[in-house]
Amino acid sequence: MGLVELAKIAGVSVSTASRALSNHPRVARGTRERIVALAQEHGFRLNQTASALRKQRTGVIGVVVPLGHEVDQALSDPFFMGLLGGLADALTKRGYDLFLSRVVPQGPRWLDDVIASGRVDGIILIGQSDQLEAIERVATSYERMVVWGAARLGSNQITVGTDNVTGGELAAQHLLRRGCRRLAFLGNPEAPEFADRYTGFHTAIAAASGVTETVVPIHLTMEDAYREMEAYLAANPAPDGILAASDVIAMSAMRALAGRGLRVPEDVAVIGYDDILLAGYTSPALTTIRQDVVYGANLLVDLLLARIAGQNVGSVAMLPELIVRDSA
């Protein structure tokens, strides 16, 4: 049933019906109430597609997850999922709907497709993957976008994220304080976020003496991470202190360590990153660097809506927090 029909039943013009349903002030109280009641009674709802076309505003925000190197990851990664949940809440609270797009970047135009489709009023990018330049190019001309990830000097991207350098430092300092001397960073430093985490980790270690450091470029999915860590341990002496680029990697590493009879934290101290929901429920409970996804999600939404409203906003880096549990 369309608005025309509803208007006919109510005995008013279409536009009066439209006004009544959208709480326009220039419609008589009684008329409005009558029309609203009729709409209710007949189960009438505005066609959002038509409304969007006419108003040039969809009320929908696109949440885009680019899957660069890690095709399998992302949508099953607990951290992204947590963020997505937070976004769903934050958007709903502000009256927006959520359009989810899981993109495997092919060619340089993967983002433009979403934008020019006219389906969304704005875009929240979850993670930069290996697409920094592509994103940057779009960011220079398209304002209605915010990104979860690492801030870069001179970039046009508005980003929200934790200060990954500090996060890496916090972890290194904690490991050094525990007396670890052979440290390892588990993760692929090609992703901007991980690069920063490693930078902080590396810097803090460089200040200490008599400490060695390796990077094991491990992938993000559980099985890959486990297999790669297993292989690494088979070929190399075990480190005594680990910073994993994510909690998922940390959990896989702990399993691999256990498989080799190494105790956590006695033989190897392990620190994760993210503080996903399950981090407190592993055994030993995972010590980790916390990123507040709920706060981050709200921030992303706030900044995006501000940009859409034409305001000028800047990137935000939240402070990460070391959560000490049992693994380090």
Next chain:
Amino acid sequence: MGLVELAKIAGVSVSTASRALSNHPRVARGTRERIVALAQEHGFRLNQTASALRKQRTGVIGVVVPLGHEVDQALSDPFFMGLLGGLADALTKRGYDLFLSRVVPQGPRWLDDVIASGRVDGIILIGQSDQLEAIERVATSYERMVVWGAARLGSNQITVGTDNVTGGELAAQHLLRRGCRRLAFLGNPEAPEFADRYTGFHTAIAAASGVTETVVPIHLTMEDAYREMEAYLAANPAPDGILAASDVIAMSAMRALAGRGLRVPEDVAVIGYDDILLAGYTSPALTTIRQDVVYGANLLVDLLLARIAGQNVGSVAMLPELIVRDSA
């Protein structure tokens, strides 16, 4: 830039341009190629909103997650997330986009809103929550919907899910085989899926003699589950065999058990449900009843698209599988 403008540049009529871009056969090869090239060059993309309004087809499927009793759960629940990831893949593969809606059912019309909005071509409901009747009412008149959950005799809902009764049986049998005698089911049997799992569990136990059985109506979120299990153990003698209604509950329970110095599986055998990604990475690794989310997601999408195409399809129950790891 709109189609009108593109057509002008190409020196053809709008509808020829439209036809060229949608690969309509009745446009000359050369014309099509020229227009496609121009579109590429100018970064033109069809406005999907307008196209949807005109064609009365959006190319979007709504994935709706009703949050009945468990408001916090769902979008952070690893099982649902896994399913969502699978759906995102399956839909993308078939050329559909995904509209994510996280609904707290208020009043009986929460589903109608999504349907009548005209934003989606069909709906995939993830989980029935406590909304069986509301869903059933919609299902009688609205065909373009499929549901992840429990099948019910005489229902109009097309459901995809695992055979939860069998799953419960598998778990009970395994626990009995291990010699467990004081069994517990952890979960709230108000949700249809959990009710079935309990039914299978209960039935299998009833056949054995000298075995006691309790139900602890534990919630789905990690913290709640942990707290409630903790409280239960403080007030009651510990069971020696547990079936948790989900892996998340099982993990919380294992932590609570460890907190009381109870060993898994020596003192208490624990079986989870779902086989989430992390299940193999707890310690001890979680024995669980596996639901294949990727297959399930593909099935949901296939059935929905078949229904949209007007075909007649039936509900599907997949067989669950007992995955024996270390916890039982």
Next chain:
DNA sequence: CACGATACTGTCAGCGCTGACAGAACAAAA
């Protein structure tokens, strides 16, 4: 009573696209 102000309601164009229909151009057949 005339006049303007106030309060509401209706008319109509058009958001950007698609497809039924009609028309044009050209080749082959009569």
Next chain:
DNA sequence: TTTTGTTCTGTCAGCGCTGACAGTATCGTG
């Protein structure tokens, strides 16, 4: 040459809704 068929292209209405503008009714004021 005309006719018929084939192949392509253009015209036009309209998907369901909104809002600028114009119109009508009612009321208060001089």
